Amino acid sequence: MGLLDTILGRSKPVKPDLDDLFALPSAAVTLQAAGNLRPTGVGSVCVKPAEGGAFAGLREQINELLAMDGGKYDESTDSFGFTWIVRRGDPNDLSGLVADLHGVNATLSDAGFGPALLCTLVTFTDSQAPTIGMVYLYKRGTWYPFAPTGKDKRDNSRELQVRAYVGDELKVEPDLSRWFPVWGAPGF
Amino acid sequence: MATSSRNRFKSDPQLVARMSITMFLIGALYVAVVAALIFSGINIAFVLVIAGGLLFVQYYFSDKMALYGMGGRLVTPEEAPELHGIVDRLCALSNMPKPRVAIADTDIPNAFATGRNPRNAVVCATTGILRRLEPQELEGVLSHELSHVAHRDVAVMTFASFLGMAAGLFTRMALYSGMFGGYDDDDDNNGAGAFFLILLVSMLVYVLSFILTRTLSRYRELSADRSGALLTGRPSALASALQKVTGDMARIPTRDLRAAEPFNAFFFTPALANGFSISSLFSTHPTLEKRLAQLAKISAELGQPV
Numbered sequence: 280m281g282l283l284d285t286i287l288g289r290s291k292p293v294k295p296d297l298d299d300l301f302a303l304p305s306a307a308v309t310l311q312a313a314g315n316l317r318p319t320g321v322g323s324v325c326v327k328p329a330e331g332g333a334f335a336g337l338r339e340q341i342n343e344l345l346a347m348d349g350g351k352y353d354e355s356t357d358s359f360g361f362t363w364i365v366r367r368g369d370p371n372d373l374s375g376l377v378a379d380l381h382g383v384n385a386t387l388s389d390a391g392f393g394p395a396l397l398c399t400l401v402t403f404t405d406s407q408a409p410t411i412g413m414v415y416l417y418k419r420g421t422w423y424p425f426a427p428t429g430k431d432k433r434d435n436s437r438e439l440q441v442r443a444y445v446g447d448e449l450k451v452e453p454d455l456s457r458w459f460p461v462w463g464a465p466g467f
Numbered sequence: 468m469a470t471s472s473r474n475r476f477k478s479d480p481q482l483v484a485r486m487s488i489t490m491f492l493i494g495a496l497y498v499a500v501v502a503a504l505i506f507s508g509i510n511i512a513f514v515l516v517i518a519g520g521l522l523f524v525q526y527y528f529s530d531k532m533a534l535y536g537m538g539g540r541l542v543t544p545e546e547a548p549e550l551h552g553i554v555d556r557l558c559a560l561s562n563m564p565k566p567r568v569a570i571a572d573t574d575i576p577n578a579f580a581t582g583r584n585p586r587n588a589v590v591c592a593t594t595g596i597l598r599r600l601e602p603q604e605l606e607g608v609l610s611h612e613l614s615h616v617a618h619r620d621v622a623v624m625t626f627a628s629f630l631g632m633a634a635g636l637f638t639r640m641a642l643y644s645g646m647f648g649g650y651d652d653d654d655d656n657n658g659a660g661a662f663f664l665i666l667l668v669s670m671l672v673y674v675l676s677f678i679l680t681r682t683l684s685r686y687r688e689l690s691a692d693r694s695g696a697l698l699t700g701r702p703s704a705l706a707s708a709l710q711k712v713t714g715d716m717a718r719i720p721t722r723d724l725r726a727a728e729p730f731n732a733f734f735f736t737p738a739l740a741n742g743f744s745i746s747s748l749f750s751t752h753p754t755l756e757k758r759l760a761q762l763a764k765i766s767a768e769l770g771q772p773v
Contacts, residue, residue, distance in 0.1 A: 286490070287483050288618040288690035292697060293562040327560060329700025331770035359552055360603055395700055397559055418562035431548050456565050459555035462548070 292394035295417030299450050300381050303401060303413065303422070304374045306448040313444040316403040316411060320370035321466035323363045324383045325397040337390050341383065351379075357463055361397060365465045376401065384417075393417075400425075402466035409434075410467050411441060413449075414458075421452035425460060427467055433460055479693060479761075486686040493627050493679050500630060500672055514640065518633035526625040530567075530582040530589045537579065539569035539591040550597070553606050554590060557613055561698055566590050566616060570597070576712045580612035581621055588616040600708050607705030608712070611695035618694070620687050627683055631676030638669045684751045692758055693765065700769065702762040709762075713755050 284290065310316040328334055341364070342354070355363050364383055368376045380399050387396060399415040412425040424441035426434040438458070442451050452458060525532065533539075544551040551568055558565045566580065566588035576596040582588030590612050592605070600608065615621075641662065696702035752758075 285619050286623070287486060288620070288623070288687050288694075289483065290561070290614060290617045290694045290698075293560075327556075327700055329769055330703055331766065333769060333771060334700070358602070359556060360606070361556065394560070394698075397556060416559055418559065431545065454564070457559070459559055459565070460544075460552075462552070 293418045295384065295388055295393045295396045296420035297381060297384055297388070297417065299420050299422070300377055300384070300399060300415055302449050303377050303415075306413075306422075306445045307373050307403070309445055309448055310403060310441070314441060315405045316441075317405065318370050318373045318376070319402045319404050319410065319466065320368045320372075320376065321365065322368075322376045322380050322399065322401040323365040323465050324380055324387075324399050325361050325363050325461070325464070326387060326392065327395040327397060328360070328362050329392065329395055333390075334392065337387070337392065341386060355465060363465050373401075398461065400461060400464055400466060408437070411437065412461070412464065412467065413441075414461060416452060416457070419452060419457065420450060422449045423452040423458040425458070427460070427462060431460075431462060482686060482689055482693070486683065486690070489679055489683045489686060490627070493630070493676070493683065496672065496675060496679065497630055500634075503668070514637045515633055518629065518636050522625055522629050522632060526583055526621065529621050529625075530587060533579060533581040534569055534589060534591060537571040537577075537591060537593070538573065539571040539589075541567055541569045541589070549602070550592060550605075550609075553602070553609055554613075557606070557610050557698065561613065561617065563613065563617055566613070570594060574598075576600075578608050578612055580615045582616065583621055584619065585616050590616070596712065599711055601704075603701060603704040604708035604711070606699055607695060607701060608708050610699045611691050611705060614691040614694035614698070615687070618687065618690060620691070623687065624680065624684060628676070628680045631673055631680055634669045634673040634676060638666060638673060641666050641669065681751055685753045688752050689758065689761060692761060696762055696765050702765040702769070706759050706762040706766075709755060709758055 307318055328338070351366055351368060353365050353367075355365065357363060366376060366379050366383075368379070380401075384396060384399065387393065396417045398417065400412050401415075402410050402412045404410045409426065409428055412427075413422055414425050415422050422445075424438040426437045426441070428434045445451065534541075542550070547568065547570060550570070554565060554568055564585050566582065566585070567590070569589055569591040571577075571591055571593045573593045574595040575593055576599050578590070578592040578596050580588060580590045590609060592609070596608065597605065692705065696705050699705070
């Protein structure tokens with residue numbers, strides 16, 4: 280926020296930065312090579328639904344859009360009232376998944392709901408350890424890993440390990456205090 | 468940036484204009500006082516230094532003082548996962564650093580945010596508000612408080628209230644020095660006249676600055692309501708939270724007012740009460756009606772088709 284905005288007490292909504300979403304597929308190759316982590320084929324977009332007719336109309340529009348794609352999408356609402364639009368696809372086609380998620384993001388953003396976008400989540404797994412999520416923060420344009428191990432517990436050392444794997448290829452969120460947990464997100 | 472997109476958030480030029488005028492008046496008062504000081508040649512630098520020092524302490528330790536005053540206790544994400552979860556998400560939506568989170572163990576429904584900058588901020592909710600509000604409403608309230616942090620209201624209000632504080636301090640010192648004969652005027656009678664003039668002027672400055680800072684404070688509240696509602700996209704949730712909270716809280720001051728009624732008769736003229744009450748001139752928060760009206764307007768704006 281600029282000085283003038285501070286003085287006048289107004290905050291501008293933050294526009295999402297979608298550019299670095301497409302960096303994920305190449306980072307996934309590294310993840311598989313270095314950490315034996317494979318995509319699960321599940322990705323989701325988290326958005327804060329606004330009240331009023333505009334968002335409700337948009338939601339119908341998205342539902343139609345998604346339904347046309349043969350029921351690969353579904354939608355759920357979490358305990359915080361955020362909507363997750365979930366896409367389940369082929370684990371081997373990560374680029375396709377990312378492109379689809381970008382499509383959802385772009386639709387929302389073009390309709391003026393960019394500030395309501397919270398994050399995009401793509402999950403990875405190896406055969407032993409629990410699923411790990413890569414979370415994309417729109418407002419920062421950065422990624423961070425999230426490894427939940429149970430109710431309200433996360434495996435920080437594993438997250439830092441993943442950061443070390445993909446640090447060169449993805450813009451990883453440098454501020455650790457912004458690696459906020461997304462408990463109960465779809466795909467885990 | 469890849470996304471162009473429309474912006475659904477409109478600013479409120481009227482609010483901005485009123486706030487600017489208030490700030491301009493505060494600034495003008497500053498200039499007038501400094502000019503008067505230079506012109507009169509009185510050395511009151513030490514008063515300004517003391518007032519500045521006090522305010523700096525208030526500003527610098529605002530987070531600790533407010534927490535201590537409210538009996539707030541910092542909580543970890545494990546202790547209060549719900550509250551932390553809401554704050555986490557609001558911070559990610561608005562791209563601001565996460566403040567510390569505290570809970571005050573009192574049944575009065577309230578929440579506050581303070582701290583000299585977003586990096587040193589703390590948000591505190593009372594157990595009373597956590598118990599009464601639905602998650603969506605709580606989110607609205609926290610979003611309002613985070614807007615205060617983003618707007619740096621502690622810094623703005625500290626700066627705005629400096630003059631009033633200095634003037635109040637000076638009035639008091641002038642009174643004491645006058646009462647206990649500290650004023651040295653052996654050779655002329657002008658001393659007494661000058662003394663009363665200083666007293667009068669500093670009292671006037673104090674009153675003016677008091678009214679202006681309170682006005683400014685109300686505009687900052689409206690701004691925080693506005694930004695908070697736009698961030699969550701749910702002005703109605705904040706409106707219903709306000710109704711719940713102020714409805715409950717309103718009862719407590721009413722009792723105080725009744726007890727103080729005999730005094731009110733001396734100070735306030737009832738003639739002012741019609742439409743422009745003196746209490747609305749002095750209060751730090753806008754009336755509930757004003758806040759609800761603004762939120763209803765934002766709600767209507769959000770309802771407009773894409």
